[in-house]
Amino acid sequence: MYFKKVRLKNYRNFSNLSLDLDPNLNIFIGNNAQGKTNLLEGLNLIIKGHSYRTKEDREVIKWDNESAYLFGEINKDDENVQIALALEKKSEDFYKNTLIKTIKINQNIQKKAALNKEFKGVVFSPEHLQIIKGAPSLRRKFLDEQISQIYPLYYKYLSEYYRILGHRNNILKKEINQKKKKEKLLIWDPRLIERGSFLILTRIKFIKKINRLAHKFHQKITKEKENIELTYQSNILKDQEENISLINKEFKDRLEEHREKEAEQRTTLCGPHRDDFSVYINGFNIASYGSQGQQRTVVLSLKLSELELIKEKEGDYPIFFLDDVMSELDEDRRHFLLGLIIEKKVQTFITSINLDYFNSNIKEKSRIFKIEEGKIINL
Amino acid sequence: MSFRYTKPFARLIDEFSKMPGIGPKTAQRLAFYILKNSSESVASLAKAILEAKEKVKHCSICGNITDQELCEICRNTNRDKSTICVIERVRDLIAIENTGEYKGLYHVLEGVISPLDGVEPENLKIDSLLKRLKTEKIQEIILATNPNIEGEVTASYITKLIEPLKIKVTRIAYGVPIGGSLEFADEVTLTQALMGRQEMK
Ligand SMILES: Nc1ncnc2c1ncn2[C@@H]1O[C@H](COP(=O)(O)OP(=O)(O)OP(=O)(O)O)[C@@H](O)[C@H]1O
Ligand SMILES: [Mg+2]
Ligand SMILES: [Zn+2]
Numbered sequence: 302m303y304f305k306k307v308r309l310k311n312y313r314n315f316s317n318l319s320l321d322l323d324p325n326l327n328i329f330i331g332n333n334a335q336g337k338t339n340l341l342e343g344l345n346l347i348i349k350g351h352s353y354r355t356k357e358d359r360e361v362i363k364w365d366n367e368s369a370y371l372f373g374e375i376n377k378d379d380e381n382v383q384i385a386l387a388l389e390k391k392s393e394d395f396y397k398n399t400l401i402k403t404i405k406i407n408q409n410i411q412k413k414a415a416l417n418k419e420f421k422g423v424v425f426s427p428e429h430l431q432i433i434k435g436a437p438s439l440r441r442k443f444l445d446e447q448i449s450q451i452y453p454l455y456y457k458y459l460s461e462y463y464r465i466l467g468h469r470n471n472i473l474k475k476e477i478n479q480k481k482k483k484e485k486l487l488i489w490d491p492r493l494i495e496r497g498s499f500l501i502l503t504r505i506k507f508i509k510k511i512n513r514l515a516h517k518f519h520q521k522i523t524k525e526k527e528n529i530e531l532t533y534q535s536n537i538l539k540d541q542e543e544n545i546s547l548i549n550k551e552f553k554d555r556l557e558e559h560r561e562k563e564a565e566q567r568t569t570l571c572g573p574h575r576d577d578f579s580v581y582i583n584g585f586n587i588a589s590y591g592s593q594g595q596q597r598t599v600v601l602s603l604k605l606s607e608l609e610l611i612k613e614k615e616g617d618y619p620i621f622f623l624d625d626v627m628s629e630l631d632e633d634r635r636h637f638l639l640g641l642i643i644e645k646k647v648q649t650f651i652t653s654i655n656l657d658y659f660n661s662n663i664k665e666k667s668r669i670f671k672i673e674e675g676k677i678i679n680l
Numbered sequence: 681m682s683f684r685y686t687k688p689f690a691r692l693i694d695e696f697s698k699m700p701g702i703g704p705k706t707a708q709r710l711a712f713y714i715l716k717n718s719s720e721s722v723a724s725l726a727k728a729i730l731e732a733k734e735k736v737k738h739c740s741i742c743g744n745i746t747d748q749e750l751c752e753i754c755r756n757t758n759r760d761k762s763t764i765c766v767i768e769r770v771r772d773l774i775a776i777e778n779t780g781e782y783k784g785l786y787h788v789l790e791g792v793i794s795p796l797d798g799v800e801p802e803n804l805k806i807d808s809l810l811k812r813l814k815t816e817k818i819q820e821i822i823l824a825t826n827p828n829i830e831g832e833v834t835a836s837y838i839t840k841l842i843e844p845l846k847i848k849v850t851r852i853a854y855g856v857p858i859g860g861s862l863e864f865a866d867e868v869t870l871t872q873a874l875m876g877r878q879e880m881k
Contacts, residue, residue, distance in 0.1 A: 461829045464796075464829050464830075465829060465833075467796050468794065468795040468796050468830075469795075471795040471796050472795050475795070485795070485800065485801075488793065488801070488833060488837050489833060491836075492829065492832070492833055
């Protein structure tokens, strides 16, 4: 799957941009604040239907404009697919401006879900370092997004789990009568356990899979110097269990053990919503002991694994978006990454301030765009 | 300062926008519609609203809406009186009736268990259902709550309560889109669902 063309109109700092893209490697070069990340974000927006940088669609409309149009032509399974996205502010009456988003695939109006089913992308941006350094909730979010992308049932169970959790916490907060409280909780507990155990098991299996892939990549990137290992930390299980009825049973026992404490703290204390995972390099926890470059490399290994998982599932690589990765990787690591992208023919968009990061061989094999104030300058 | 409508008109918009599925824009459109209509037709609309509110009540057996003590379905001697289909709301009853496949009776719960919305079992018409099971000669209960988590939990809660009574309990098997609701299911999927119901354990 790859972009052949992109056209942007009044999107971010681009008034009018039209590019023919390379099926393999595309490099966006430019000084700070010229629009490199904007362009990457726009391409991703076309296949995702929303921005990975903001929840507010209207933010991507060029300042002082009423609408933005994004258009992409993508080759998927040797067929050309046209995606058009329109973001239009509507102010037909005195009520608040509303934003209308229209997604069209081959001229037919479609929902975002249709887009997400057809087109896949993997993004690596500086914020993703938070997967290593940030709070457990960010790692859960990473896991959940990854798994949902390749396993739709997981997404369904995940949202149901959080819905059950909401009901359960509501009972813990509101019901004062202890007997009634327990009765009411028991209505929800079997479902919490069922959905929750499924989530735990799927995450354990997923981590195991990622472990194998990431290990391979990480060995190569680091010239066999670093061994990466991911471990899932469940507050329900002592060992990484892969038997669903056992997980069910453990979950049930933990809930019973926590009854009193839960009544005191008025919230659900155990379950996958409190789980985490850690990354170790040569036995040391990377969150505490890893250097910046090491942490970045770990995220890169995880992202490369994600690429492979999607390829396994879809039969084709997703589109790869790399924002600002080059600056913190040493030459060997950069070389490996670019080599891999070219070897596997993954369509990749990469931003960089400096063209010196790319050797002549790479430059020859890629298309380079210099960006200045929202325009492409010929090199 | 931004423009504001005159008070009586703003109030009308406000009342409309309290209605389900009506956003501010639609409320405004409806209010303009009222304004441009003749006084007679507006009076007739107001009368219809008041009359509906006064005369329509809930069937004392099943909870369906009716203008009498018992609804049409409960009064109908041709219905199969040994089966009760348990539903969340009256509008689900209408969806199932439209399939023409179901000939039994109904029981409207008036919601599902959903603590986040302040609904607990005691807020639902579950007691009256249990009473019916003891007084009427019921052989099968079909649980047709919606296929979302609240509907599922409500169905198993009721199943547990009915267990000692040794009545057959089935849950309708859904081809209904996951997370969808009965009201929006088309007739074909609903018909399939009714025929493919499964026994609850
Ligand atoms: N909606 C918008 N309309 C117009 N301009 C915008 C809009 N959103 C962002 N910009 C401009 O785009 C610029 C940022 O572009 P971008 O984030 O792509 O920079 P960059 O080239 O990636 O720079 P860096 O190298 O610092 O990461 C900002 O300076 C901002 O002024
Ligand atoms: Mg940038
Ligand atoms: Zn009735």
